Amino acid sequence: MRLRVDLLPHGEYSDTVIVVDVLRATTTATVFLEHHADRLLFSGSIEESLGMKAENTIIAGERGGLAVAGFDLGNSPIEAGAGSYAGKTVVMNTTNGTYAARVASASAKHVLLGALRNAHAAARKAKGLAVEEIAIVCSGERGRASLDDTYTAGVLCEYLLAMGEFTLNDGARIALTLRRQVGDPIEPLSSSSGGMSLESKGLGEDIRFCARISESTIVPTLQSTQDGQVIFVSS
Amino acid sequence: MRLRVDLLPHGEYSDTVIVVDVLRATTTATVFLEHHADRLLFSGSIEESLGMKAENTIIAGERGGLAVAGFDLGNSPIEAGAGSYAGKTVVMNTTNGTYAARVASASAKHVLLGALRNAHAAARKAKGLAVEEIAIVCSGERGRASLDDTYTAGVLCEYLLAMGEFTLNDGARIALTLRRQVGDPIEPLSSSSGGMSLESKGLGEDIRFCARISESTIVPTLQSTQDGQVIFVSS
Ligand SMILES: [Ca+2]
Ligand SMILES: [Ca+2]
Ligand SMILES: [Ca+2]
Numbered sequence: 001m002r003l004r005v006d007l008l009p010h011g012e013y014s015d016t017v018i019v020v021d022v023l024r025a026t027t028t029a030t031v032f033l034e035h036h037a038d039r040l041l042f043s044g045s046i047e048e049s050l051g052m053k054a055e056n057t058i059i060a061g062e063r064g065g066l067a068v069a070g071f072d073l074g075n076s077p078i079e080a081g082a083g084s085y086a087g088k089t090v091v092m093n094t095t096n097g098t099y100a101a102r103v104a105s106a107s108a109k110h111v112l113l114g115a116l117r118n119a120h121a122a123a124r125k126a127k128g129l130a131v132e133e134i135a136i137v138c139s140g141e142r143g144r145a146s147l148d149d150t151y152t153a154g155v156l157c158e159y160l161l162a163m164g165e166f167t168l169n170d171g172a173r174i175a176l177t178l179r180r181q182v183g184d185p186i187e188p189l190s191s192s193s194g195g196m197s198l199e200s201k202g203l204g205e206d207i208r209f210c211a212r213i214s215e216s217t218i219v220p221t222l223q224s225t226q227d228g229q230v231i232f233v234s235s
Numbered sequence: 236m237r238l239r240v241d242l243l244p245h246g247e248y249s250d251t252v253i254v255v256d257v258l259r260a261t262t263t264a265t266v267f268l269e270h271h272a273d274r275l276l277f278s279g280s281i282e283e284s285l286g287m288k289a290e291n292t293i294i295a296g297e298r299g300g301l302a303v304a305g306f307d308l309g310n311s312p313i314e315a316g317a318g319s320y321a322g323k324t325v326v327m328n329t330t331n332g333t334y335a336a337r338v339a340s341a342s343a344k345h346v347l348l349g350a351l352r353n354a355h356a357a358a359r360k361a362k363g364l365a366v367e368e369i370a371i372v373c374s375g376e377r378g379r380a381s382l383d384d385t386y387t388a389g390v391l392c393e394y395l396l397a398m399g400e401f402t403l404n405d406g407a408r409i410a411l412t413l414r415r416q417v418g419d420p421i422e423p424l425s426s427s428s429g430g431m432s433l434e435s436k437g438l439g440e441d442i443r444f445c446a447r448i449s450e451s452t453i454v455p456t457l458q459s460t461q462d463g464q465v466i467f468v469s470s
Binding site for chain 1: 241242243245246376378379380381382383385404405406408409412413415416417423426427428
């Protein structure tokens, strides 16, 4: 089986994809489902999110790490973990992560959301679904590869290589080398540009939360893209 | 000063850029100038190259590692090193490298071509030219980050860090970690997808040539982009 890492979303995906935005969208998405949200809807824009305000709907997301006027919640996994969302739809829109998830959802057969928090569970689930290729798609930071997502992709690759044989692309080799060179996830997450930006806004606790590996077995999984809506559930 | 590595060409560049396509365009470009070519003209397409056939002009390049019908030379640094080009213009067009060089040339103040072959000289020259930022722009492989170029960027970063203080972006951290983890350049170059493709076509000698570090002091340097022509000389 092929194991590829794309350091940025690129082109079409034919089989199983794990989308990574460890700081913070895919971590926070996992937490919403841990706290019993019925489903996550990844919207295409802030305007689209605001148009979805309704009973039993939570509007969440950020721009540049900050909350958006009119939204119910930001993009903080700690804040998300303080609530309970049974019977609710959470609508998310973030700077990089929702874009990557929407690109992958446009072509892949299976799309999962992965972070350090659910890394082992996401790797195991992808291995069970994939026929010929697992692609780990990093969200990156405004069109450039990011240290935090590349490191997280390396952790996912490490788990996958323990589960079977794969041929690796260049991105997977880069990510694995980074993971093997840097043991402690706090280092790449806090020195990444996304991490430094969060720290400067007083959100350093979020970085430490996102750095904890495989504490969750919840894997947000694409349910449908019906009517252009990209919906993830805990399956 | 800022030191950034873009694992793929991206957006605009404001100061000094080193473009990297170690397998093989920027290595071969360096060799053409070592062998006394007057100038290198990076064309936008095969058709444009063919339209430039003239006396004292050598048409060189490749598609998918192979020579192009009607071209005088391919993209092999060993083949390039067998000739002498005094008084001649070499027109180059390759799959990834000429595109990256043209993107950088559209906005940057100074553009250099870097490879392992001229890594130390390229780093030193960039350090002398740059005012606020050195950007190392990897060509990558068909829109995805490549192991060989990322490794080469790490070698350039290592030289630059020995010459002064820099703030690093995420790409620079990824490239430096790769360089520090993998000492011998033969390993990343031959296991990269570009390297494996060359090996499969019997061009393994080119990989070993491209892996030799800092044997040349020639740095192809953007002379002008007059009339949309992207011309490099040994300055
Ligand atoms: Ca991010
Ligand atoms: Ca190349
Ligand atoms: Ca090339």
